[in-house]
Amino acid sequence: MGRLSKDKRDIYYREAKREGFRARSAFKLLQIDEELNLLEGVRNVVDLCAAPGSWSQVLASRLLAPRAEIEAPSRGGGGAAAAADAASIVAVDMYAIQRRRSCLSMNSRGSRRPFSDFLDPIRGVTESSAYVVFFSSGDGAHCRRSSGAGGHHPCVHGPGSEVLGHLRGDPADLVVCDGAPDATGVGDFDEYVQHQLLLSALLLAEALLRPGGGFVAKIFRGEHAAELMFRAAFASSIFDDVVVCKPRASRNSSQEAFVVCRGFAPLAGPGTAPALYSPGRHAELVDLGPGSARLVVPFVACGARDGPDADTNYAVGPGHRLLGPVAPPLQAPYREALEERRGLKRAAAAAAAGAGPPA
Ligand code: SAM
Numbered sequence: 001m002g003r004l005s006k007d008k009r010d011i012y013y014r015e016a017k018r019e020g021f022r023a024r025s026a027f028k029l030l031q032i033d034e035e036l037n038l039l040e041g042v043r044n045v046v047d048l049c050a051a052p053g054s055w056s057q058v059l060a061s062r063l064l065a066p067r068a069e070i071e072a073p074s075r076g077g078g079g080a081a082a083a084a085d086a087a088s089i090v091a092v093d094m095y096a097i098q099r100r101r102s103c104l105s106m107n108s109r110g111s112r113r114p115f116s117d118f119l120d121p122i123r124g125v126t127e128s129s130a131y132v133v134f135f136s137s138g139d140g141a142h143c144r145r146s147s148g149a150g151g152h153h154p155c156v157h158g159p160g161s162e163v164l165g166h167l168r169g170d171p172a173d174l175v176v177c178d179g180a181p182d183a184t185g186v187g188d189f190d191e192y193v194q195h196q197l198l199l200s201a202l203l204l205a206e207a208l209l210r211p212g213g214g215f216v217a218k219i220f221r222g223e224h225a226a227e228l229m230f231r232a233a234f235a236s237s238i239f240d241d242v243v244v245c246k247p248r249a250s251r252n253s254s255q256e257a258f259v260v261c262r263g264f265a266p267l268a269g270p271g272t273a274p275a276l277y278s279p280g281r282h283a284e285l286v287d288l289g290p291g292s293a294r295l296v297v298p299f300v301a302c303g304a305r306d307g308p309d310a311d312t313n314y315a316v317g318p319g320h321r322l323l324g325p326v327a328p329p330l331q332a333p334y335r336e337a338l339e340e341r342r343g344l345k346r347a348a349a350a351a352a353a354g355a356g357p358p359a
Pocket of ligand 1: 022023025026048049050051052053054055056092093094095131132133178179180181182197
């Protein structure tokens with residue numbers, strides 16, 4: 001699909017480029033915030049699975065004082081206080097978000113080629129070198145028994161400690177995770193890995209959050225969604241409130257949704273059993289007869305009803321200016337494939353030229 005047809009087919013892709021967002025996902029976070037006031041009172045945020053960085057851009061634009069307020073204390077006298085009180089945003093991903101790179105890479109035929117890729121830093125966002133490590137269920141049980149920021153949580157000794165270091169030891173008010181592992185195309189396997197990522201992000205969030213904090217994560221409502229809802233139910237025993245959101249910027253045709261948990265209530269200490277679930281402000285337990293109850297997690301549609309629809313094709317005007325991507329991918333595998341193809345074409349052309357015209 002050409003870039004122009006993508007502009008027509010995907011209005012959020014087009015708008016993201018126009019507004020300078022690195023990905024269309026920015027609008028999903030904006031719409032969730034619009035509906036649930038997610039960012040109100042938030043200062044420290046951890047953005048898990050953040051590359052290329054559009055959620056971090058939204059967080060920075062919403063939570064950080066304008067540059068002038070921080071850099072010019074004389075203007076209005078509030079600058080120093082603003083700097084001290086500035087929000088901390090820590091971004092975590094397996095791939096580079098804003099690091100500058102200049103190195104030699106090796107292609108599959110063994111020849112080395114120089115390249116220097118870089119993305120501009122997102123002001124006010126610290127990139128962590130940690131990533132979301134998959135924990136086994138055994139780790140999970142231990143994590144839960146001793147949760148709370150800075151406690152004896154095993155996550156705290158790995159990625160958690162690195163992230164907390166960037167937060168200067170302060171726990172996070174909010175942890176968000178828009179993570180998706182690279183798809184293999186094998187549906188069940190991809191869904192399983194996605195669930196593991198969600199669970200690992202939840203464990204990491206438990207290690208990072210302050211009491212009362214919030215957690216937002218992408219889920220896929222696939223065949224095993226019931227299991228996922230069970231996880232959400234578990235989350236609700238450590239959060240006051242759990243809802244599942246579908247932002248308008250997320251295509252209806254996609255199974256993607258976001259679980260939003262608020263009011264983190266860490267377990268009291270080692271050996272503490274999870275509290276029996278007591279429905280939060282929104283979720284409810286539906287009595288299904290003797291000995292059986294089902295947790296109903298509310299489903300909330302986010303984004304203005306008359307806002308652009310992610311599944312609709314919108315025509316572009318005759319004067320439409322095609323914009324390039326805000327953040328071209330670093331070291332994208334397709335670049336190597338393209339170079340290989342160009343190399344093969346050049347070699348074929350040279351061979352044809354060397355053979356000379358047929359006698
Ligand atoms: N929220 C991002 C934005 O707005 O730009 C988009 C995130 S993208 C949909 C999913 C990201 O999850 C990818 O960048 C991928 O590298 C990351 N990811 C997948 N598994 C991960 C892991 N175990 N640890 C860290 N990042 C991971």
